Amino acid sequence: MSSKSSYLGLVNEVDGFPDAATHPEAFAERTSEYSRFMHLNYTVGYIIPIVLDALKDTELSGDWWDIQPGVVRLCGDTVEERTKNMDKTTRRWREAQRFEILSGWRDEIYTVYAPKGSPFFYMERSAHPLFGVLAYGSHMTVYVPATPTTPLRIWVPRRAAGKATYPGMLDNTVAGGMGNGAGPWECIIKEAGEEASLEESLVRAKAKPVGFVSYFYVRHKEAGGEAGLLQPEIEYCYDMAVEAPDSGGPTLKPCDGEVAVHILMDIDEVVANLKNGKFKPNCSAVLLDFFIRHGIITAENEPDYLEIYTRLHRRLEFPTR
Structure with missing residues (x-):
């Protein structure tokens, strides 16, 4: 297993x-x-x-x-x-x-x-892991809330096959590294338009900051470049609830070539893909945090609840922004 x-x-x-x-x-x-x-x-x-x-x-x-x-x-x-x-x-x-x-x-x-x-x-973004220094990003989960007849669903993008890192893997709805002095909110606004064709006015009206996840990743070969490089990160997290497309909500679609397709998945589909290793690793962390905040993972149904929660909010030993 x-x-x-x-x-x-x-x-x-x-x-x-x-x-x-x-x-x-x-x-x-x-x-x-x-x-x-x-x-x-x-x-x-x-x-x-x-x-x-x-x-x-x-x-x-x-x-x-x-x-x-x-x-x-x-x-x-x-x-x-x-x-x-x-x-x-x-x-x-x-x-x-x-x-x-x-x-x-x-x-x-x-x-x-x-x-x-x-x-x-x-410093240059691609060189960051060579020095094991702390990086930052912003990730947003765009979801359709549950109704009496439908489960909660999440918009899930599949990364383009030509991506240098994690090609073809599943990702968070909107995600990007915080470069060139941008803050987390500016990063989300920018990436939402580029990756999901979401109107800025809609994102500004509906996206909500919900905290962060932090972890210390040891890079695998799928990340691109040498395995074993060190990548501590803090990801600022946002949620955005929208209507289903057939109820007037947006249909997410790629814009910048980094995403192949967006799929509206129900929770069972997301969980199956998570446990089969189909998601980019840090995107799994963001989704697990979403699951905890939305009562999908609880202390009653998950024996490792406390360790999962604390590990997703690790205190890193580096100076921060």
């Missing part, structure tokens, strides 16, 4: 890095293999050995990086200097084809934060 066949198995899939608070010995053993990416006395990421080896390259030593046993620091006294040094590093690797993950270069900038929400530096 697949480890994904239970709700807790789905959580284990997306939150696969030991938690220092609950499993200190496993955390210490795992992190002993890595270098801490530090700013002052704060850990902003973890660097695995293959990335450390690349940083130790003689062409990258000196003014760009300070590498000590177990600790790596990005040089530069200002945000601009640190951003420049990171950019020179990742572009050098891209030109040398050092890492497969950089073949998906997006020219989209993510922010890495220092304490109190101030920017530490900015």
